[in-house]
Amino acid sequence: VLVQLENEQKKSDEIASTIVKPFVSETLVEIPGLKNVAETSFQVPYEIGIVRQFPFSSTVQRMSVIVRVLGRPHMELYCKGAPEVIQHLCNPDTIPENFSSVLNQFTVQGFRVIALAHKKLESKLSWHSAQRIKRDKVEKDLTFLGLLILQNVLKPETTPVITQMKAAKIRTVMITGDNILTGICVARDCGMVDKSEKVLLAKVGKDDEGHYLTFDTAHSGGFTDSIETSQEKNTTRINMEKGENYHIAISGQCWTLMREYFPEYIKYVVAEGTVFARMSPEQKVQVVEEFQNLNYVVGMCGDGANDCGALKAAHVGISLSEAEASVAAPFTSRVPNITCVPNVICEGRGALTTNFSVFKYMALYSIIQFVSILILYTACTNLSDPQFLYIDLFIVTLIAIFMGYTKPN
Structure with missing residues (x-):
């Protein structure tokens, strides 16, 4: 279960961190390294506090978190990202010999593969130091954990x-x-x-x-x-x-x-x-x-x-x-x-076709009317006002309406 603070609580208590704990009933664990304590049970809830997050960046192709398990004296780093990137950040001794062949085996089948790595940080690293440290200072000499295989199923459409x-x-x-x-x-x-x-x-x-x-x-x-x-x-x-x-x-x-x-x-x-x-x-x-x-x-x-x-x-x-x-x-x-x-x-194609049709119609209509008037002028006559009104009101309007109902081809 991921327990996050509300925005108002974050502003008032910035030291508190996000907590990860088991989903089922509360789990109690012994405090590591605590010995020779007579007749006293020093068990604490198993909770992992996320001290700091290094968000995913497409430039570095990875993300990391610094965490601390309740009761442990040191922090830990967990990193995930592109396998070829994580491989170069890990200790070569922790990389399996068949790393490339296994990676190719899954990627050629269309699976999305994410590499996981871990590092135990020094116990002297404090909370304040963890907030200021740069990611390249801790994202190195990691221990390779394995590959996370995700299947991207094509959508039927x-x-x-x-x-x-x-x-x-x-x-x-x-x-x-x-x-x-x-x-x-x-x-x-x-x-x-x-x-x-x-x-x-x-x-x-x-x-x-x-x-x-x-x-x-x-x-x-x-x-x-x-x-x-x-x-x-x-x-x-x-x-x-x-x-x-x-x-x-x-x-x-x-x-x-x-x-x-x-x-x-x-x-x-x-x-x-x-x-x-x-x-x-x-x-x-x-x-x-x-x-x-x-x-x-x-x-x-x-x-x-x-x-x-x-x-x-x-x-x-x-x-x-x-x-x-x-x-x-x-x-x-x-x-x-x-x-x-x-x-x-x-x-888009329908709108373009309609625009061209309207343009060609308006150009052709203007040319025809212009030529018609020139011909009438040669006979010393012209269209009357009712005739101009009839052409513009009935013929042009009807054609424009029907052109608007024309579906794209």
């Missing part, structure tokens, strides 16, 4: 909408903060990438001669080897000028390196890219802007605070929630799925 968009020749891409293998699996499941289509993973490496760009082949069941496939063993040579039938998947780290060392290839990657994974909010904005530089009309769907920048940068932003994203997006969906996207497109 997603695949039919993606299929409808592809049938309408509307290109769909994925920009996500998840693992790139998870993104590829979800893209195949929802129909962005057909089961038989080829997916290439963009990688930027470095050797003695400098940085190089490679594309490793991904198959339906995952990569032929691990992510660290060697350049000589599994590199697919492609001619990006000819536009072969393939999809490109790229991570946020590779995106940054490409913009720095291979900016001339960015437009080709964007033109063929389908999965943009591990993207920060700034990188999502950059991807949207690159599509716009290729003269795409970009529509963006998002439901979180990390999507606000991209929703604002896109030509059409659609928020799938009424939280932070709805502030930046001009459209907010009442349903938390992408069924609203075809409706927005149809409404």
